[in-house]
């Protein structure tokens with residue numbers, strides 16, 4: 115092996131700068147600034163609506179600047195796996211974490227498919243350990259994992275022998291189109307295929323049957339710990355389901371089940387808490403220098419994904435300050451044309467790759483490889499001094515300092531010291547030797563008096579623990595990348611209903627605002643830490659999502675207000691200035707549409723996303739703000755509401771998916787009130803405007819066609835709600851929501867009318 119080869123980089127970073135796109139960004143910015151200027155110059159001739167419009171547009175311009183900041187430095191990467199295998203004699207160990215929280219919302223069959231896909235990746239099995247955290251403390255999950263590990267003994271050799279690409283069995287067996295190679299058509303293969311498929315079907319039935327029963331099996335033996343326990347009040351349960359004792363590279367990786375202790379009196383910090391328990395228990399058992407974390411619904415879709423990640427993490431040149439490798443969240447069996455705007459393709463393509471071109475990609479909570487020492491709170495080396503940038507947590511800490519940060523478990527603190535020094539773990543005694551210590555560090559009181567959740571591990575205090583944790587990593591000066599391999603590394607489930615998407619967005623908005631008002635605010639990290647200025651702006655763009663609801667709401671109400679009061683907030687068609695908003699509207703939407711087309715999505719998907727954008731910002735994000743205020747006032751705590759995961763196609767086609775699946779459904783939740791109200795207000799104002807019921811205009815400033823166009827556009831955006839007004843059952847807006855919204859809409863119309871009479 116020549117030394118020239120050794121020095122070849124394992125990945126390449128390619129800039130995606132596009133001057134055409136930048137030109138359009140600038141055109142849009144110029145138009146926004148022109149509107150602002152026009153409003154300032156004509157402020158004296160106009161009243162309240164003009165000022166409000168100005169303030170909203172000021173906010174939109176600010177947001178646009180932040181968006182430009184992210185998009186202007188987009189990068190993509192390319193990895194060289196062949197060089198990796200030439201360069202490293204031995205691949206490093208990786209601990210894999212899977213989190214699940216509710217056996218009903220997250221069916222175990224989905225979780226075990228994720229686990230099976232990860233156990234079967236192309237990576238030496240004795241370097242892998244898979245830890246499953248079950249926050250639902252469900253014997254069904256343990257039962258399913260035990261069954262799955264038996265099946266794995268057939269599944270993994272089968273995948274490796276025939277080099278199967280899709281290693282989540284439910285996906286593989288529902289999709290056979292690509293098995294075209296001659297080997298895969300041999301008689302031997304077909305026989306084995308049939309055998310494995312039958313075994314998988316048996317496994318599936320076993321789990322489905324077990325799910326029907328109150329308990330999956332008798333709660334004795336391995337399951338005794340689950341007898342007489344409550345989900346929110348129970349001791350720790352840890353089970354080593356499988357240990358690769360002989361440390362065979364072709365064997366089955368370790369598989370460990372963990373349900374951490376819970377007690378109503380002690381906060382458990384949702385997913386972040388679960389991740390920290392996984393971190394500690396794995397530290398005791400295997401202490402791999404790298405860890406991969408995935409949500410239970412995100413199966414591995416590319417068997418080489420670990421090698422891709424290692425190309426980044428082991429590339430000596432950039433190695434020193436690269437903290438994590440994120441893979442994008444991509445969803446399988448998404449509904450046609452993304453009716454609920456939750457497939458996030460454009461978000462990852464532009465914002466993900468954009469942030470990667472700054473200090474680093476955002477951590478998205480799943481599909482991410484971390485360095486253990488980074489999660490433990492270490493800082494990167496300063497290039498000049500060759501010392502860690504910040505001295506708080508580092509490899510030279512004394513035993514006492516380690517205890518202050520990592521808690522009182524002597525065993526764990528020893529492993530943490532090794533992890534910080536990047537010293538390989540000693541596996542001689544097997545993983546069961548530390549089981550007692552593992553019970554201790556999984557206890558609900560363990561973290562008191564330590565720095566878990568503040569300086570070490572996943573950071574607490576936000577329901578968007580992913581962004582918060584990534585931010586604290588970047589704040590120490592680390593970098594990160596996002597990589598889009600082909601085929602995608604992971605595929606997961608997106609929420610399959612309108613309400614679920616709104617709940618998810620509400621949680622995100624709340625969590626992001628929680629970060630903004632915490633001491634983890636990016637502005638503080640830029641002033642006093644190592645967060646780069648442009649990266650800070652990129653974070654602010656995300657953290658402000660919730661606040662966008664207020665200008666969006668005001669701007670949505672403006673055309674209606676103008677139609678009802680016969681005033682205007684946009685220039686008249688006679689004025690040349692009217693071309694500014696018209697041009698902005700057309701160019702902005704075409705620009706946005708182009709991003710959907712460039713990512714191979716349909717025009718309908720663009721339309722659905724932009725319309726969900728209006729719905730989400732005026733409902734879910736608004737509730738995010740309300741939740742944050744309630745938390746600030748100490749009235750209620752924020753909670754992590756787990757998203758329902760559905761498994762679609764188990765048969766050969768997915769046309770079987772209900773044609774109505776994309777239709778919006780409603781329930782009694784107050785989250786539907788604002789949008790319903792906006793719609794009612796638009797309809798009323800259009801009726802007033804079109805039927806000539808407007809009051810006389812004040813000095814020739816009456817509303818014009820542009821206000822009508824805005825109002826009609828909004829009605830089109832809120833079409834699912836219009837359908838909901840006449841829909842029945844779950845497709846209809848409940849009467850209680852309708853009455854609340856009607857009352858609000860009537861009050862609004864009345865107030866508008868009164869203001870004209872008084873004015």
Ligand SMILES: O=c1ccn([C@@H]2O[C@H](COP(=O)(O)OP(=O)(O)O[C@H]3O[C@H](CO)[C@@H](O)[C@H](O)[C@H]3O)[C@@H](O)[C@H]2O)c(=O)[nH]1
Nearest residue numbers: 213214215249384385388409410478479480577578756757
């Ligand atoms: O108390 C809890 C709550 C949730 N989870 C797990 O957290 C994961 C994410 O939950 P999900 O309901 O799927 O939320 P999503 O909105 O789909 O998740 C996105 O947003 C979250 C932050 O809001 C991130 O943690 C996720 O990684 C990211 O995919 C799942 O594996 C859950 O099992 C727990 O382990 N414990």
Ligand SMILES: [Mn+2]
Nearest residue numbers: 409411607757
């Ligand atoms: Mn999810």
